[in-house]
Amino acid sequence: MDLDRPVAPHPHEHLPAAPAELTVSSEDFEDGGPLPEWAGLEAGNTSPQLSWSGAPEGTRSYLLLCHDPDAPVIGGFSHWAVLDIPADVTSLPRGAGAADAQVADGAVTLINDYGTRDFGGAAPPAGDRPHRYVFTVWALDTDSTGLDGSASVAAMQFTTLGNVLARGSITGSYQL
Incomplete structure (x- = not known):
């Protein structure tokens, strides 16, 4: 090992500090409470109302993700992603x-993760414990991510990593 050679910076060294907190709320459910039945895949497949506030100066766009971390697949299940x-x-x-x-x-x-370009409703396996559906909103310092509708959720998150100014979440649960 050449101790005189400069060390390259870590790729994440220049990321902003922990983002500010957005407040995310819904008229349809309380944080930590159950989602309405109509938010289920087979019972209406309807996305709930969402609101957010507290975006810092410089916010130029938002990103939204609804994710079920309790899904029986590695990494959870993405139900809705909008950039x-x-x-x-x-x-x-x-x-x-x-x-x-x-x-x-x-x-x-x-x-x-259903393979559709919409809100895919809650659908935990019948008899499973209640699953959490986390609706997260990110405030970004860019107007456009440059991605189109064919991008994956992972690509969306990776592409915007250095543009996050704030984020906040609200979580609802659902059980069949």
């Missing part, structure tokens, strides 16, 4: 995740 939500949009109505809905002008809905 490039304009900075002036701070709420989504119930049903904004429908396949035929435009979440917001310029927003891009990615393919979820």
Whole structure:
């Protein structure tokens, strides 16, 4: 090992400090409480209303992800992912995740783990413990991620890693 040679910086060394906290809420469920029955895949498949506040100055867009960390697959299950939500949009109505809905002008809905480009409702295995559905919103310092609807959720998260200004979550549970 050559001790005189400069060491390359770690790739994440220049990332911003821990982001500020967004407040995420819903008119349809309380944080930690159950999701409405109609948010289930077989019982309506409807995305809940979501609102967020507290974005820091410099926020130019938002990213939204609904993820079930309790799914019986490695890494959990992504139910809904939307990127490039304009900075002036701070709420989504119930049903904004429908396949035929435009979440917001310029927003891009990615393919979820069901293989569809929409909100894929809660669907834990029958008899399993309640699953958590975590709706996380990130405030970003960029207008566009440069990704299109064919990008994976992992690519979305990796691409935006250095652009996060703030984030916040609300979690609902669901059980069949």
